Amino acid sequence: xxxxxxxxxxxxxxxxxxxxxxxxxxxxxPEFQPSALSEAEQKAELEWFAEAAKPFAGMSxxxxxxxIATHEYEANVLARAFSEIxxxxxxxxxxxxxxVVEKLQTQMQTGQNVYDAYVNDSDLIGTHWRYQQVRxxxxxxxxxxxxxxxxxxxxxxxxxxxxxTGPDGKLYQxxxxxxxxxxxxxxxxxxDPKNQEDFRAAYGYDLGVxxxxxxxxxxxxxFTGRDLSHMGVEGEVYGHMDYGKKDPSLGWRFTDAWMSMAxxxxxxxxxGLPVDEWGIRVNENSQPTGSCVARGGATNSPAAVxxxxxxxxxxxxxxxxxxxxxxxxxxxxxxxxxxxxxQMFWYTAFTADMxxxxxxxxxxAGNPKWRMAxxxxxxxxxxxxxxxxxxxxxxxxxxxxxxxxxKAAWLYAQFTVSKTVDVKKSHTGLTFIRESTIEHDSFxxxxxxxxxxxxxxxxxxxxxxxxxxxxxPDYPKxxxxxxxxxxxxxSGAKTAQEALDALCAAQEQVMSRLERAGVQGDIGPKLxxxxxxxxxxxxxxxxxxxxxxxxxxxxxIGYDELVKSxxxxx
Numbered sequence: 381x382x383x384x385x386x387x388x389x390x391x392x393x394x395x396x397x398x399x400x401x402x403x404x405x406x407x408x409x410p411e412f413q414p415s416a417l418s419e420a421e422q423k424a425e426l427e428w429f430a431e432a433a434k435p436f437a438g439m440s441x442x443x444x445x446x447x448i449a450t451h452e453y454e455a456n457v458l459a460r461a462f463s464e465i466x467x468x469x470x471x472x473x474x475x476x477x478x479x480v481v482e483k484l485q486t487q488m489q490t491g492q493n494v495y496d497a498y499v500n501d502s503d504l505i506g507t508h509w510r511y512q513q514v515r516x517x518x519x520x521x522x523x524x525x526x527x528x529x530x531x532x533x534x535x536x537x538x539x540x541x542x543x544x545t546g547p548d549g550k551l552y553q554x555x556x557x558x559x560x561x562x563x564x565x566x567x568x569x570x571x572d573p574k575n576q577e578d579f580r581a582a583y584g585y586d587l588g589v590x591x592x593x594x595x596x597x598x599x600x601x602x603f604t605g606r607d608l609s610h611m612g613v614e615g616e617v618y619g620h621m622d623y624g625k626k627d628p629s630l631g632w633r634f635t636d637a638w639m640s641m642a643x644x645x646x647x648x649x650x651x652g653l654p655v656d657e658w659g660i661r662v663n664e665n666s667q668p669t670g671s672c673v674a675r676g677g678a679t680n681s682p683a684a685v686x687x688x689x690x691x692x693x694x695x696x697x698x699x700x701x702x703x704x705x706x707x708x709x710x711x712x713x714x715x716x717x718x719x720x721x722x723q724m725f726w727y728t729a730f731t732a733d734m735x736x737x738x739x740x741x742x743x744x745a746g747n748p749k750w751r752m753a754x755x756x757x758x759x760x761x762x763x764x765x766x767x768x769x770x771x772x773x774x775x776x777x778x779x780x781x782x783x784x785x786x787k788a789a790w791l792y793a794q795f796t797v798s799k800t801v802d803v804k805k806s807h808t809g810l811t812f813i814r815e816s817t818i819e820h821d822s823f824x825x826x827x828x829x830x831x832x833x834x835x836x837x838x839x840x841x842x843x844x845x846x847x848x849x850x851x852x853p854d855y856p857k858x859x860x861x862x863x864x865x866x867x868x869x870x871s872g873a874k875t876a877q878e879a880l881d882a883l884c885a886a887q888e889q890v891m892s893r894l895e896r897a898g899v900q901g902d903i904g905p906k907l908x909x910x911x912x913x914x915x916x917x918x919x920x921x922x923x924x925x926x927x928x929x930x931x932x933x934x935x936x937i938g939y940d941e942l943v944k945s946x947x948x949x950x
Contacts, residue, residue: 643760
């Protein structure tokens, strides 16, 4: 499908006279196929970049992102193309996610221009909105950055723009890659007649995609230690995969919406209000007012305890023994080795590694033996709540970056997300940011090889997956508290309740310091007075009182039936 630009956009792009870089444009156009634009429209966009960049020709700029396939394509291909077309030299550094945040914090604290632009997760939207140290892009595009803002940028085409918008309605970051945290399972194992027959005999219902945690647990139990030699599978088989080492990546595993999957927070899109998936409550002015139940938060609530206890229980009983000592990067490749039946907490950023020829989870024709589907939800979850996480790595411009350097960096940022390059970039990294890309014919053709990724992103279900929202006032300071405290629970040093009590108290200490310092003004934390927890547990919404039954009736759905329901909803 080719999406045509409006007449006004084409006129705006082609205004500006003769082009100095026709040769470079002609060289690079074949690289950017397929595209949501016609080649003529792509050429018009590239000519606009060449013209808009003239005042900055010869300048060298430095940008940074974490290391994933999408950003490798940007750094190794798009940066070179942009430099040849515009004359602006780009150094696009690839470093660890934690290092990106550290560099950003350094620039925020010192005011020194460390990088001219950052690809920074939208999880920091609450931080950026409150500290006001990044250029809000809504005002930037209409003001100082108007002369370097692509007329055909089409912000409405970005599927994650709501994630990077503050409570003030301003856009603070622009997504350049996006991936969800979904349920992953062995489609071939689930459809095997013997497995289906044995499962029904053991549990009394059909083996299928679990809709709730009760069904997930049954399936994990069923496959762990099961003999699958009738399918040609040798060796030990496991019904679950996860990781548990006390490491910063353990924190992501929980702040990336495990608690919302359990049902800890409130209803709301893109995040629960007034209590979000970190258990942080805000008032009507979006000021954080507490994390512990005694202040109206939910971080140490019964639903949160349930979430942690299930995590530990499943890791111990149903995952490979080595999983408890693994970090995120070590655990990620394990399902592709062919011994795992399902994984609830699986990032679609791993898709490219799961479709390589010759691996145990791909058949001889190159088709995946697995599928991805919406994650099941816990006992406390209610319709209208978010049910999973989406990572939205987003271009971010700091106010401390000099104006000319910010303009040059903004040109490069827009180039990496432009309709000219986005379909090709998405085929490389499989991290969708544009509606026009998701709906492109080339992804209709490729969908059968991607195990449900395209179907998910075209489905109405995707809106219930979102990054950390604006309730979190200082992501870098608070995120480090999670892995340290939950690590105490995963190691057995503390009970789930003890670890969460310590976590919510530590979050409130940080918020109290921010409140006293007044650095975030009248949108910073304003903690509630402590009350008897029963007061808050008896109020509607989150925090929720302990359920009498945390193991409701298991529910499953056939995968093909699920996909059919998505197409019928569109």
